Amino acid sequence: MGLDTLTPSSLADARTAVRTAVVRRVRVPLPTRVARAATLVGGLALAGSTFLAWTWTPAFPGDLTVTGYPGGLQVLTLILGAAVAVFALASYGVRGLGWLVPAGATAALRRLALGGFAVTWFTVIAIAVELDGLANLEPGGVVAAVAAAVPLVGAWALPDDTREPGPARELPDAVEILVIAAVLALGLLVFTYGIGTSYGQLFGGFLIAVGFGCAALARAGLARRLTALTARHRSVTTAAAFLAAAAFPFTQSDDRYATVAANILVFATVALGLNVVVGLAGLLDLGYVAFLGVGAYTAALVSGSPASSIHGFQLPFWAAALAGAAAAMLFGVIIGAPTLRLHGDYLAIVTLGFGEIFRITVNNLDGVSGPDVTGGPNGIPNIPDLDILGFDFGAEHVVFGVTLGRFANYYLLLLVVTAIVVLVFRRVGDSRIGRGWVAIREDETAARAMGINTFKLKLMAFALGAALAGLAGTVQAHITYTVVPEQYLFAGPVPPNSAFLLAAVVLGGMGSITGPLLGAALLYLIPAKLEFLQEGQLLAFGVALILLMRFRPEGLVRDRGHEAEFHTEPNVDAKAGV
Template sequence: MTTETPMNKTTDTATPVTPPPTTPLVPLPHPAARALTVAGSALALIGTFLAWTWTKEFPGNLTVTGYPGGLQVLTLVGALLTLLFTLSGYDIPGLRWLTPGGKNSPVLLSALGVLATTGYAMGAISYELGGAVNLEPGAWVSGIGALAAVIGALGLPTDQPHDPGDPHPHHWVNLWFRLRHALSSPEPGRAKDLPAWAEILIITGGFGAGLFIFAYGIRTEYSEAFIGFLIIAAFGFSAVNRAGLLKRLSALTAKHRNVTLAAAFVAAICFPFTQSNDQFALIGANILIFATVALGLNVVVGLAGLLDLGYVAFLGVGAYAAALVSGSPQSTIGVQFPFWAAVLTGALASLIFGVVIGAPTLRLRGDYLAIVTLGFGEIFRITMNNLNGRSGPDVTNGSNGVPNIPDLELFGFNFGVPHNVLGTELTRSGNYYLLMLLFTAVVVMVFRRSAESRIGRAWVAIREDETAATAMGINSFRLKLLAFALGACLAGLAGTVQAHVSYSVTPEQYQFAGSVPPNSAFLLAAVILGGMGTISGPLIGAALLYLIPAKLQFMAEYQLLLFGIALMLLMRFRPEGLVADRRKQLEFHETGQLDVPEDKPLPEGATGVAKAGA
C-alpha cells in the first residue's frame, strides 16, 4: 500500500542553497581584440626604428634611430608577421590565403614570439649594461606594443572546439587551453588549383625563404642575436604551420616532387656563395656531414625500427679507413689512393663492419639490440685507442689518431685551394661543402628509392609488427641485416669526407654522448627531432642540433641539460617530430575517426560495439 506525502507537510531537511555564479572576467569583444592586436603589432614595429640603448657596448648597435639592427630586426619581422596574420582575419582581399588552417591561432603564436624576443632583448640589455636604466624609449615602445598584441590575441576566439572540461569556452584567461590548441595540427581547407607555373614559383619562393633564414642564422656573429633568432624562428615556424601554409606547401611539393628536389638542391648550392666568412661555410659543411649520417641512421631507426645506439662507430670506420689510405705522413699503411678509391674504401669498410656486427646481433629485439649496439660503439672507440703499438698492433696511432690528412683532389681540382667561381671566391670550406652536398644528394636518392620499394615497405611492416610481418612471409632477419648494412655504408660514405674536412681522426670524436656532435646520442635525437621515416626531417634535426652548440659555445656546460629539456618539450607538444608523415600524425594524435556521435542513431544493422569505437 502506498502512502502519499501531503504537499504542505514540512520537513527538517535543509534545502540546499545554490551559491551565486561567479562572474568571470569579461573577454574583449572580438573586433576590439583584433584592433588591439593590430595596434600593438604596429607599435612594436614602430619601436624598432627607434634607439633601444644609448651605448654601442651591446652587440648589434641598437643606438641608431631610423635603421633597425641586431635584435631589432627580429622584433620587426615578428611584428610584421603578426600584423599580416591579424589583418587576414578582416578578410582583406589578397590576405585571405595567409591563414587557410585557422585565423586566430597563428596570431597568438606570432604575438608571443614578438613578446618573447623583445623581452629577451630588453633583459639582455639590462643584464649586460647594468640595469633597465640603459633602455631607451624605443625598447619600451616595442615591449609595450608586443604585450598589447598578446592581450589582444588572447581575446580572439579559438580556432578549435572548446575543451568540454572548460566551463568558460573561448575565455581569454585560460592560457593553457589557448596555447595547447594553437600548437595542434591544422586542417586547412581545399585550396584552389593554380597553374603549374604558379605552383612551381611558390615552391621556389618557399625554398628561397628557407635558404635566407638558414643563412641568416649561421651569419649571426654574437650569441644574443642567435638566441633571439631561435626564439622568433620557433614561434614563427609554429605560427606558419598553424596557419596551414606548411601543409599547403607540402601538398605542392608532393605534387611536383622532381621540381622540389631540384629547387632544394639549387638553394643548397647557393649557400656558400652567400657567405663572406669561411667559418660559416665550414659550419655548413659539417652540418651536411651530420645530416647525411642522420639520414643513414634513419634507414635503420625510421624505416626498419632498429634502435642503434652505436651508429657513430660506422662513421668512424669510414673516416679511419679513408684516413689510412689517403697519404697521411702519419699513416701506418703508407699508401695514397685516389679520391674515388678512398671513398669506396671507407664505404666498403663500414658496410663490412655492419654485416659483421649485425649478423649475430639482429636476432635480438628492442632494448637488447640497443644494448648490444651501444657496446659495439664503445668497443670501436676503445679498440682504435689501443691500436697504438703498445696495447696492440700499431695501426691507428692510438689516442693521437691519424693527423695531417691531405686535401682531396678530383680531376685536377684541389679542394684545399680557393677557387674563383662566377666572380665569387669559393674557399676550402665551400669546396668541401659542395662535395658533401653531392654526397647528400646521393644518400637522399638511395633513401627515397629504398623507402618506396618493396624492401622499404617490408621494413615498415617489420617496424610496425615484426611478428605479423614474419607471419606474412617476410624474412625479417635478412631485411634487418640489409637495413643495418645499408645504414652503415651511408655513414662510412660521409666519414670519408669528414676525415679530410677535419684534417685528422681521433677516437674521442666517436663517442656515444659528448659536447660536440656528431655522436650516437645526437644522431638518434636528430632523427627523432626531425621526424622518423622522412627525408627532410633528419636533415632539419641535424642542422638544428649541430648549429645550436656551434653558435652557443658559452653554454657548453649546460648543453646536455638544455638538450634534455628541449626533448621533453618536443615529446609533449610534437611527439611525431618537426616534419612527420601522415602515419606518424595518426599514431601520436587522437583523430576521432571511428567515434560515433551519441546524439545520432546507429546505422541499421550496427551493434553497440561499433558505437563504442573499436
C-alpha cells in the same frame, strides 16, 4: 528555380535574405572588434618600437642605441610585429589576404603574437643580464615591452575560427614551380641569416622567431598547402632544394661559415643514414658513430697520408669512398648478424658496446698495445686534400666571380654525397624492402606472421645504414686532416656522436628525409651559437627537448606513420592546421 518562375515576391525575398546575410556579416560582436583592433594596433606599435633606442650603450651586442634604424634583435621584433599586423588585416577579411589564412587566422595570430612577445622580452632580459639591470633600458625598450603584450592579449581574446581549408586553386605548373623556388629562396635566406648570426643572443632570438613563425604558418594552413604543392612536383622540389643549398657558398664572402655548413652536412648525412636504421626499421642503434669512424679510418689509410701504416699506397677518391662504405657495411654485417635477434633495450645495449669497443680498439692499435694500424691516440694525421680530375679541394677557386675556399669546396662535395644518400633513402623507402622495414618497425611479430623475413631485412637495414655512414666518413677524414679515436664517442661536447645523431633523428622526425637534416643542423648550431649560456647550455637543451617531445612528439617534420602512432584522436590535422 528557372527564370520563368521568378516573381516579384520571390525577388523581394531574395533581396531581403542577401541584405540580412550582409548585415549579419558586418555585425561582428563588440569584444571581437576590440580584440581585432588591439591585435592590429599592437602589431603596428611593436614594429614601430624598433625604430626607437632600446638601450643607451652600444655595449650590448647589435647596438640598440640608434633611433630610426633597427639593429640586432630589433630586426626580429620588427618582422614579427609586421607579421602580426598583416595577419590581423587578413582576419578582417581584407581583399587579397585571404590566401594567408586558409585554415583560419586566430591560431596563427596567437603564435605570431606569442613569438613577438617572446623575442622582445628575451631581448629585454638579455639587456638586463648583460648590462646589470633594467635601468639600462631606454624608453624605447619599455615601449617595446609594453607593446608586445597588447597583440598577445588581443589575439587570445579573438574567437577561434579554425576551419578545414578548402582546396587550393589550381595554378599553371610554371607558376607553382616559381612558388616553390621562391619558398626555397626564402629558406636559403633564413638559413644564411641564422648561420651568420655573430653572437649568441641574436641566434637565440632567431630560433624563437623562426619557431613561432613556422608554427603560425602551420596553424594558418599554409604549410599543408605547400606540402601538397611540393608533392605534385616532387622531383622539381628536390632538385631546387639542392640548387638552393649549392648556392649557399656563393652568398658568403669568406670561408668562415662554409666551415660550419660543411660540418653540418657531415652530421646531417650520417643522421640520415641512421634514419634508415631507427626511422624505417625501428632498430635502436647507440653505437652508430662507429661506422662513421670505420669509413674515416679506411679513407685515411688508403689516401696517401704519411702517417698511414700502408706506406706508399694511395687510391683515387672514388675508390677510397667505395672502400670506406664497403668496410663500414662489412662491419655492420659482422656486428648485426649475431645481435639483431635481440630486441629493444637489449639491442641498444649491444650496439652501445660495439661503439665503445671500436673506440678502444683503434686507440690500442698503436704498435705498443697492439699492431701499428691506426696510430693509437694520435690517430692518422696529415691526410692530404682531395684532388678530383685536377680540382684541388684544398686550394681557392674563383667560380662565377666568387672565391670558394677549402671548406666551400668540401661543402659542395658533401652536398653531392648528401644527394646520393637522399636518393638511396627515398628509393629504398618506397620499395618493397622499405615497406617491410616499416612493417617491422610497427609490429615485428605481425610482420613475421605475414611471411616477412624480419632478420634478413633488419640485417639489410643495418648494413645499408653503416655503408651510408662510412661514405660520409671518407669525406670527413679529408676535411679534418686527421682522424683520432676521441671523434667517435657515444656522447661528447661536439657532434657528431651517437647521442647527438640519435637526437637529430628523433627531433627532426623519424622516417622522413628533411627531418634528420633539419635536426642535425639545429643540434650542431645550438651548442656552437649559444656559448654565452655557458653551463646553462645543457639545461636549455633539456628544456627544449621536453617541450618538443610534449608538443611535437613525432618530430619537427612529420612522417605519416609516426603521426598516426602519436596522434589517435580524429581530425587532429584539422585542429592543428597542418
